[in-house]
Structure formats: C-alpha cells, structure tokens
Amino acid sequence: MKSSIIQSAIGKLLKPLVVLLLRSSVSYQQASEWLKIAFIEAAEEIGPQDKPATTSWIATVTGLNRKEVKRIRDQGAGDADDAIDRSPPVNRAQRVINQWMTDPDYLQSDGEPSALAFDGDGVNFSTLVKKSSGDMTPRAVANELERQGVIEITSTQTLQLIQQGYFPPPGSDKQWVLAGQSAADLITTLSHNLQVDTEDARFQRMVSYRYLPVSQHAAFEQLSNKKLTESLKELNVWLSQHAGKSPNDIDEATARVSVGMYLYKSDSKE
Missing domain, CATH: 1.10.10 (Arc Repressor Mutant, subunit A)
Structure with missing residues (x-):
C-alpha cells in the first residue's frame, strides 16, 4: 500500500x-x-x-x-x-437506567419502564438503586437524573423515566471520559479490521450521502435517533441478561464489549 x-x-x-x-x-x-x-x-x-x-x-x-x-x-x-x-469507569447512573429498562420487576406489561415511588413497600426507586448501584444513595441518584432531565417527578410523586440514557453535562469530566472511550473503541475496531481477513472482521458499517438537502437534515436526524435508540435498547436488554455486574458474577473469563452508534453531519459541503 x-x-x-x-x-x-x-x-x-x-x-x-x-x-x-x-x-x-x-x-x-x-x-x-x-x-x-x-x-x-x-x-x-x-x-x-x-x-x-x-x-x-x-x-x-x-x-x-x-x-x-x-x-x-x-x-x-x-x-x-x-x-x-x-480501565473505563462504569457510570452508576447509567447502571440504574439500564436496570430500570431491562429488569422485569421494574417494567410494565408492555415492556416500558414503570413509574416508581421513591421508597416504601415493594419495588421502588430506592430498591432499584440498591440493586443496580450498590453504595450510591437513592436521593443522590434521583437528584442527578432529575437535573439531567432523565427522570421527572409526576403529580403523584412517582419517578418516571423519560430518557433512555444518561448524558453527562457538556464539557464535564464524565463527558471527556466517555468521548475518549467511545473514540478509542471505534479506532480499535478500525485497526483490527485493517489487519484481519474479512471473515474475522468485527461489525463496522456506515451509510453516507454527500448531497442531502439541508432542509431534510432535521427529518433524517429524528429518524436516525429513533431507529438507533431502538437498536441500542434491544442490545442492552440482551447484554443485561448475559453479562455480570462484576467479574465475581461470572464463572468464566470475561471481556468488555461495546456497540457504538453516532450521527455525523458536516458543517458545509465536503
């Protein structure tokens, strides 16, 4: 070459x-x-x-x-x-969201996350945090998720999940860590695929059109956000059923896996 x-x-x-x-x-x-x-x-x-x-x-x-x-x-x-x-840190707030979205105890009959009381008898937000995040206090997690617009407190004082992911504040240390890990994972996959035969390559695909009218960008962004979120939710459910929360949960060798999705949009014609 x-x-x-x-x-x-x-x-x-x-x-x-x-x-x-x-x-x-x-x-x-x-x-x-x-x-x-x-x-x-x-x-x-x-x-x-x-x-x-x-x-x-x-x-x-x-x-x-x-x-x-x-x-x-x-x-x-x-x-x-x-x-x-x-090693890449596991965001505890995201673990709470993942548990909420995948654990049958916290889902409605249609598979959507249930609205939860903060505490009390039966399953509630406090038991969710204890189950998924260990020593984090439920109040601290609730405050952070509400501040980020991930949950809302309803008129009946229950907590409702309104976003299916945790997004660190722009420019925060957590966002820098996430950006570094996401980019590293993508480049590592690209590097792997440049060095192996096709049958040993990891999944790496993209769809790209150079001349999409600017008037259609918002519609495409809305469509891609919907479809990619649905795919990530399905993958998250599968992983939550097969992966442990710590190395001690699994009786065999483990390794980190990750699937990333992104939307690129140029500022001008390339």
Missing part, C-alpha cells in the same frame, strides 16, 4: 482530533508529549509475546530516543505505584 494513502487516511483521522485539542487550548507541545506516551504504551501492548518489551526495543520501533523512552516509562511506573486504574 502506498504511504500516501496511509498518510491521507491518518490525516483525516487526526484533523478533527487536532480541532478538539485547539478548542480545548491544548498546545502542540503538550499534545506531542501525550503522543509519546501513547506510542510507548502501544509498543508495550504489541511487543514481543515471549518476553517484556525492553526500552531499547521500544526506542527502535517507535523512533523515540532511548532516554525519552526511559523517562516516560519511569514516570509510568510511578503511576502504577499509585495504583491508578485506567
């Missing part, structure tokens, strides 16, 4: 990332330091299978000088000593 094709593809991938960095006041100097760290961590991940990747080997495959590799690896070892967990 011509290097110019790879350069063009990677350039398309990097440009929106650089736009995000510039809008977030991240300089080239800071971004280049992060890129060095990513190069080293990636080299360690794909390194020799029979032995640990050495500093010299990482320097060779990444093009970084040995002194830089050692500095960054030593810095990373300090992070490990502090027991920093880099």
Whole structure:
C-alpha cells in the first residue's frame, strides 16, 4: 500500500482530533508529549509475546530516543505505584437506567419502564438503586437524573423515566471520559479490521450521502435517533441478561464489549 494513502487516511483521522485539542487550548507541545506516551504504551501492548518489551526495543520501533523512552516509562511506573486504574469507569447512573429498562420487576406489561415511588413497600426507586448501584444513595441518584432531565417527578410523586440514557453535562469530566472511550473503541475496531481477513472482521458499517438537502437534515436526524435508540435498547436488554455486574458474577473469563452508534453531519459541503 502506498504511504500516501496511509498518510491521507491518518490525516483525516487526526484533523478533527487536532480541532478538539485547539478548542480545548491544548498546545502542540503538550499534545506531542501525550503522543509519546501513547506510542510507548502501544509498543508495550504489541511487543514481543515471549518476553517484556525492553526500552531499547521500544526506542527502535517507535523512533523515540532511548532516554525519552526511559523517562516516560519511569514516570509510568510511578503511576502504577499509585495504583491508578485506567480501565473505563462504569457510570452508576447509567447502571440504574439500564436496570430500570431491562429488569422485569421494574417494567410494565408492555415492556416500558414503570413509574416508581421513591421508597416504601415493594419495588421502588430506592430498591432499584440498591440493586443496580450498590453504595450510591437513592436521593443522590434521583437528584442527578432529575437535573439531567432523565427522570421527572409526576403529580403523584412517582419517578418516571423519560430518557433512555444518561448524558453527562457538556464539557464535564464524565463527558471527556466517555468521548475518549467511545473514540478509542471505534479506532480499535478500525485497526483490527485493517489487519484481519474479512471473515474475522468485527461489525463496522456506515451509510453516507454527500448531497442531502439541508432542509431534510432535521427529518433524517429524528429518524436516525429513533431507529438507533431502538437498536441500542434491544442490545442492552440482551447484554443485561448475559453479562455480570462484576467479574465475581461470572464463572468464566470475561471481556468488555461495546456497540457504538453516532450521527455525523458536516458543517458545509465536503
């Protein structure tokens, strides 16, 4: 494959990332330091299978000088000593919503989430939170979900789910974590599919039309939101029936799986 094709593809991938960095006041100097760290961590991940990747080997495959590799690896070892967990966090508010949408105890006969009393006898919002989110207090979860417009309190003082997902506030730490994980999952899938035979590729599809009239954008966005939400809800139900809430719930090896959906819309003609 011509290097110019790879350069063009990677350039398309990097440009929106650089736009995000510039809008977030991240300089080239800071971004280049992060890129060095990513190069080293990636080299360690794909390194020799029979032995640990050495500093010299990482320097060779990444093009970084040995002194830089050692500095960054030593810095990373300090992070490990502090027991920093880099695994993607599971949002507890989202777990409550998932339980509400999939647990038969909290569903109506038509499969829609029931309106719940905050507490009291039988199933209620407090038992839902305890069942799905452990040590989070029901009041704190209710306040957060109401603040985000995910639930509403009805005239009878019951809690009604009105959105089927939890959306962190724009620009919040939680939204940054979600954005990073979503983009990483997509790029990891793209990387996998570029290196395997067709029969071993993971699902990756898109539909794209270049010349959709702007007057039709709102209608298409409404349609896609409806259809994609329906698909995600169905997948969520299946996963909730087969996945554990922690590694201790399953008697065999486990791994994280994810399906992401997004709508792209250009600001102008491409």
